[in-house]
Amino acid sequence: MRGPLASCARLDALVEPKLPVKYARTPGYRPSAEENPFNAWYWKTQITGAPTGLLAGKKIAIKDNICVAGVPMMNGSALLEGYMPEIDATIVTRILDAGGTIAGKAACEDLCFSGASHTCATGPILNPHNPRHSAGGSSGGSAALVAAGEVPMAIGGDQGGSIRTPSSWCGIYGLKPTWGLVPTTGSMPISYSVDHCGPMCASTEDVARLLAVIAGHDGYDPRTQLARTGDYLAAVGQGARGLRIGLLKEGFGHPESDPEVDRIVRDAIGSLAGDGATISEVSIPMHYEGPHIWSGIILEGAAEMMLKGYGVGNNVAAYYPLSMQEAFARGMASRLNDASETVKLVLLLGEYLHRHYHNRYHSKAQNLRVLLRDAYDRALRDVDILAMPTIPFTATPLPEADCPRAIYVDRALNMQANTCPFDVSGNPAFTIPCGKKDGLPVGLMLVGRHFEEAQLIRATAAHEARKS
Secondary structure (H helix, E strand, O other): OHHHHHHHHHHHHOOOOOOOOOOOOOOOEOOOOOOOOOOOEEEEEEEEOOOOOOOOOOEEEEEOOEOOOOOOOOOOOHHHOOOOOOOOOHHHHHHHHOOOEEEEEEOOOHHHOOOOOOOOOOOOOEEOOEEEEEOOOOOHHHHHHHHOOOOOEEEEEEOOOOOHHHHHHHOOEEEEOOOOOOOOOOEOOOOHHHOEEEEEEOOHHHHHHHHHHHOOOOOOOHHHHHOOOOOHHHHHOOOOOOOEEEEEHHHOOOOOOOHHHHHHHHHHHHHHHHHOOEEEEEOOHHHHHHHHHHHHHHHHHHHHHHHOOOOOOOOOOOOOOHHHHHHHHHHHHHHHHHOOHHHHHHHHHHHHHHHHHOOHHHHHHHHHHHHHHHHHHHHHHHOOEEEEEOOOOOOOEOOOOOOOHHHHHHHHHOOOOOOHHHHHHOOOEEEEEEEEEOOEEEEEEEEEOOOOHHHHHHHHHHHHHHHO
8 A cells, every 4th residue: 555655645745726716805794684684695795806897797696505715605504614715616707707796605505405495504595575485495595685686696506406496486587507518616516417507697688698607618627528608698689589489298287286387387488479489289208207317316426426425526527626525524524413304315315225226226317317318309309499387386385493304305305396307418497487376486497409598598588578
């Protein structure tokens, strides 16, 4: 062992590259309850970027699983409490280079392992439309801040629906880009093959503007090697004429679906026919298998890469935030019982599958991923866009703090039937507000071909114009 250990000693002596920090800032502060009525901020800052650019004059909230140098980062978890990154994530630098102002860190779920908003270590994130209801997760703080009008733009992450669920439930515009279009360098992942990062905004134009800034190849993220960007801002004004939109039959009528939500979404899709789009019905039975394939991938993927891999995993030729890895390792060793029930579920179940089935289900799910992607690709030869409800029902009530474990977990994970399959397939998926039921927003989700975000922006901008 002497030779390899000598290499470790030499590695300790070498200086590693750091992601750049180009703009001055102060650490900011933790806002008071009066300044944070929806508990959506984790930390407030005022980091000013370049004097001009596509985002000049825009304030942006950054989800708290993304590194901003000199600003505390908790990722919604007691396990990372007290950590302060020394780097700016790639997308943070791109936002500042484009003239944006980082207004702070948006609170999120405990290690992002929830589709609702009650597992954050700093307390539940409240829905601005009804504070007794969930804001959605895991990017709930980002959605609530945009919905409340505190910022026009925010960044979210999505591994099972974590951009689209809170965007749908809070009534804003949220785009999960194609897998590999937006780099995740400098953020805390969950599972390499389903990690996505994207914009959550008050309008389609703001989504297009923010996506234009953050999208594109990054030498530190191998997923972006095949990234193809588009003219997203030009797409805003092109209208829906000529687009072929397919209502996904299997996206409606789930056992948990609210018939009124289905009706509102169908009416919204139908309205695009008035803008020249062609509407038809499409059937993809494989869509029903998407959640099972996703579960096989993410359970072991997250347990091995994020939890046992100390927040970063290994064997990926990417940038590793070493200080974050070490801080998380300390938290795992000393405070694991302070983690949420959903984090414990993933760790225990992932470890069980790993020990007793030797990665069988993760491997089989990864192989089945190809069939799921092919099923969507075949349907998207006959239509340009697939359409369905984002979430089959409106925002659920926040559970009581002392609720039974079964309710706590079910409320965190019961809404992803339509969202998680597209994290597996990697298709771009855009949720837009299309109505309300009992005062709570309903979201319409549009899904396109890989790297054809511009087509989705065309349709959503046309729908937004008709609404206004």
